[in-house]
Amino acid sequence: MNALDLARQLRERFGDLLSEPAEFRGEVTLKLAEADRVAEVCQFAKGTLGFDFLIDVSSVDNYGDDPRWTLVYELYGLGHKCHLRLKTNVSEERSELPTVSGVWRTADWHEREIYDLMGVRFTGHPDLRRIIMWEGYPYHPLRKDFPLGGKPTELPDVAFTRTAPIEGGPFVTAPGGKDAIEREPRAKGFED
Amino acid sequence: MPTPQAIQFGDTVARVASGALAHPATDDSQELQGEKMVLNMGPSHPSTHGVLRIVLELDGETITKAVPDIGYLHRGDEKIAENMTWTQFIPYTDRLDYLAPLANNVAYALAVEKLFGIHDKLPPRCQYIRVICAELARISSHLLGVGCYAMDVGAMTVFLLTFTEREKIHNLAESLSGARFTTTYTRIGGLARDLPPRWVEQCRQFLKEVIVDINEVDTLLTRNKIWVDRTKDVGVIPKEVAIDYALTGPNLRASGVDYDLRKAHPYLCYQDLEFEVPLGSVGDCYDRYLVRMEEMRQSVRIVAQCLDKLPGGPDNQAGEPISVADGKIVLPPKRKVMTSMEELIHQFMLVTQGMNAPVGEIYFGHENPKGELGFYINSRGGGTPYRMKIRAPSFVNLSILSHLLPGHLMSDTVAILGSFDFVMGECDR
Numbered sequence: 001m002n003a004l005d006l007a008r009q010l011r012e013r014f015g016d017l018l019s020e021p022a023e024f025r026g027e028v029t030l031k032l033a034e035a036d037r038v039a040e041v042c043q044f045a046k047g048t049l050g051f052d053f054l055i056d057v058s059s060v061d062n063y064g065d066d067p068r069w070t071l072v073y074e075l076y077g078l079g080h081k082c083h084l085r086l087k088t089n090v091s092e093e094r095s096e097l098p099t100v101s102g103v104w105r106t107a108d109w110h111e112r113e114i115y116d117l118m119g120v121r122f123t124g125h126p127d128l129r130r131i132i133m134w135e136g137y138p139y140h141p142l143r144k145d146f147p148l149g150g151k152p153t154e155l156p157d158v159a160f161t162r163t164a165p166i167e168g169g170p171f172v173t174a175p176g177g178k179d180a181i182e183r184e185p186r187a188k189g190f191e192d
Numbered sequence: 193m194p195t196p197q198a199i200q201f202g203d204t205v206a207r208v209a210s211g212a213l214a215h216p217a218t219d220d221s222q223e224l225q226g227e228k229m230v231l232n233m234g235p236s237h238p239s240t241h242g243v244l245r246i247v248l249e250l251d252g253e254t255i256t257k258a259v260p261d262i263g264y265l266h267r268g269d270e271k272i273a274e275n276m277t278w279t280q281f282i283p284y285t286d287r288l289d290y291l292a293p294l295a296n297n298v299a300y301a302l303a304v305e306k307l308f309g310i311h312d313k314l315p316p317r318c319q320y321i322r323v324i325c326a327e328l329a330r331i332s333s334h335l336l337g338v339g340c341y342a343m344d345v346g347a348m349t350v351f352l353l354t355f356t357e358r359e360k361i362h363n364l365a366e367s368l369s370g371a372r373f374t375t376t377y378t379r380i381g382g383l384a385r386d387l388p389p390r391w392v393e394q395c396r397q398f399l400k401e402v403i404v405d406i407n408e409v410d411t412l413l414t415r416n417k418i419w420v421d422r423t424k425d426v427g428v429i430p431k432e433v434a435i436d437y438a439l440t441g442p443n444l445r446a447s448g449v450d451y452d453l454r455k456a457h458p459y460l461c462y463q464d465l466e467f468e469v470p471l472g473s474v475g476d477c478y479d480r481y482l483v484r485m486e487e488m489r490q491s492v493r494i495v496a497q498c499l500d501k502l503p504g505g506p507d508n509q510a511g512e513p514i515s516v517a518d519g520k521i522v523l524p525p526k527r528k529v530m531t532s533m534e535e536l537i538h539q540f541m542l543v544t545q546g547m548n549a550p551v552g553e554i555y556f557g558h559e560n561p562k563g564e565l566g567f568y569i570n571s572r573g574g575g576t577p578y579r580m581k582i583r584a585p586s587f588v589n590l591s592i593l594s595h596l597l598p599g600h601l602m603s604d605t606v607a608i609l610g611s612f613d614f615v616m617g618e619c620d621r
Binding site for chain 1: 262263266268270271272275306307309435436437438449451456457552553554555557564566568570578579581583587588590591595620621
């Protein structure tokens, strides 16, 4: 039993909802077309395929692209020792998908973190509050359009008012851009 | 462990009995249930090991609700990582789990190497030295973990003993990397420098001394009545719950789940080394202590094997490489930069633009002292990651607190937090 077989089994059950499994560096990635069904797919993966261990949930901001958000679930089975990555996209207008904290309770804090830092909401989450930033903080700092130096705020003494030293540095990437070359500092050229 | 009901009831009976003499007519059992009290613990509290804050709701001495509050040490490491080259981020990994910086360095380097596809091309000497680093970090972290845990519960001597030994690891780290805590010892594709002269000898000496110390701590705690009373059957985490909350490291293994990344998915040279993975049976605070103690002994065993098998020997007379031979990843030797055109170009490109990463995404989990430290790296090519998520073991381990604490006595919180051995530096990132 390897991760590819399990990915195929998952695909047999859900059909075209899931993409053809992609392999990179020995890791198998499946893309889920409808984010609304993520909880259902995860429940099946846990219940039937033995993925009892959710290692991590992360989020990617594809700034400038549509759909803007990518959610990444790292699934693992302690029984068969296989790792599977499940990805799904969410558009910026919607910015919402079902929680998987009902499937694995560890997802609770991961989802709160994504809500806090990226601003994607999880429907059905038992306690969707900010976790890293404080309650009432107005921004989502991991978004690509949030400047590295921070944004000024009306609240006294709680947010940055000056840019951080790294801002404008040689490796500070610009948000957006077609490809890495355009985003990257080397595209800026040398300024006199 | 008494339930809230039992305590409430006993108390009421006692108070009604004594009050019955003074006010025989009033039936105030409802009033005597008492109000719940909200107690704020932390963020600056000696037993919260850093800046964890827990808002506890108490019914007498019993916790009825616990709300952990984290984020006081948030520095935006993931955002910072998106804006610097792969190599420039290594010093930031020192500051994740700042009690085991060497292990973080190894974990990060391995993750980036997996993205570059060079993780299986590492020279053997580099692998052995990295394992030594990771295991020394584990001993250091567990020494602090057990020491602080014991001090929180009232055994001061243990703390003094373990910190004396830990100091020696910092001395070794200093002669290895030049810094005691902020080691930044690994590089992508290798190591910053080879072992200094006489280091292997000093390390052997340390192993001899630390095992004496571990045994002494063992005699002080393992059969100590006060220690056993404070930790046994306190904070029990059943197997299924531990898996559901995705605990990792000693906290997971204390619940009896046999999951150690060094055995399950061996990386570096772990498959060539002999060691056991200790497991707990109950999953209480006492088991978590026992697992850490045994892990230290196993780490001593691993380091001793590595020192014996070290390719190239202690002083590397044979000139075994410590980095991959790829000019597009590892900085060339300075001598060649000054004399050869190709090396000069490589040096210039690596320093000004960073290594050009392939497009793709990887996840790599490393068995850190606190649990599984994972890096999810999403690369769109170029010298910086597009997105890097750090899966911090302390963050995940702490998420169980709101489930675990209710029902325990207030004083058990200290034992439970001590037994979890978390670091807020990596929890808040």
